[in-house]
Amino acid sequence: xxxxxxxxxxxxxxxxxxxxxxxxxxxxxPSYGLFWYxxxxxxxxxxxxxxxxxxxxxxxxxxYSLNFQKARKSxxxxxxxxxLGDSAMYFCAMRGVNTNAGKSTFGDGTTLTxxx
Amino acid sequence: xxxxxxxxxxxFRKEGQNVTLSCEQNLNHDAMxxxxxxxxxxxxxxxxxQIVNDFQKGDIAExxxxxxxxxxxxxxxxxxxxxxxxxxxxxxxxxxxxxxxNQPQHFGDGTRxxxx
Numbered sequence: 001x002x003x004x005x006x007x008x009x010x011x012x013x014x015x016x017x018x019x020x021x022x023x024x025x026x027x028x029x030p031s032y033g034l035f036w037y038x039x040x041x042x043x044x045x046x047x048x049x050x051x052x053x054x055x056x057x058x059x060x061x062x063x064y065s066l067n068f069q070k071a072r073k074s075x076x077x078x079x080x081x082x083x084l085g086d087s088a089m090y091f092c093a094m095r096g097v098n099t100n101a102g103k104s105t106f107g108d109g110t111t112l113t114x115x116x
Numbered sequence: 117x118x119x120x121x122x123x124x125x126x127x128f129r130k131e132g133q134n135v136t137l138s139c140e141q142n143l144n145h146d147a148m149x150x151x152x153x154x155x156x157x158x159x160x161x162x163x164x165x166q167i168v169n170d171f172q173k174g175d176i177a178e179x180x181x182x183x184x185x186x187x188x189x190x191x192x193x194x195x196x197x198x199x200x201x202x203x204x205x206x207x208x209x210x211x212x213x214x215x216x217x218n219q220p221q222h223f224g225d226g227t228r229x230x231x232x
Contacts, residue, residue, distance in 0.1 A: 006158075103161065106158045
């Protein structure tokens, strides 16, 4: 089984500051991928960043970085220099390769509000 | 442009009626997914398919049915057995998990289903 837990229903951050969105996971699959998606109020889902379970380095994509701690089973998203357009719902997701091949599991999401 | 097209954008269902949501992709992806999202909540997996003519139940398959006769298409039928169908439905596609865990999902713009 796979499970994603996002414990922060809502977060606030001041514009231009950094913010960390928490994500912990559980899986029986030895190989898996972790993803973060952004969902603005319009509803579309936008892929942000990916971390593989065997990757030695933390993933980075522009202002997004992933703080991956495998032993703690956490994959927190860090957004640097927040912008007003970052206000949205953010989802952590995982996808197994073996036991849960093809199946993707999403967390309940964190609503981020960026204050001017 | 390659992408995923969901139709219709809005759909209304009468009591006891079956309705079908369309999902078409031209990304040449093997895997396709259907998710349900309730207001303020995360995505819950209804069905997924990794290859043509094969699909698996997700976490909330009861009251729904799918088919995968063509690689490009993965329609979802919401049957009258689904007593609470009002939700936002998202279709997604990705490369097959055999290509690795690093394949993100690409999402359509969603269909909002309501009960009349």
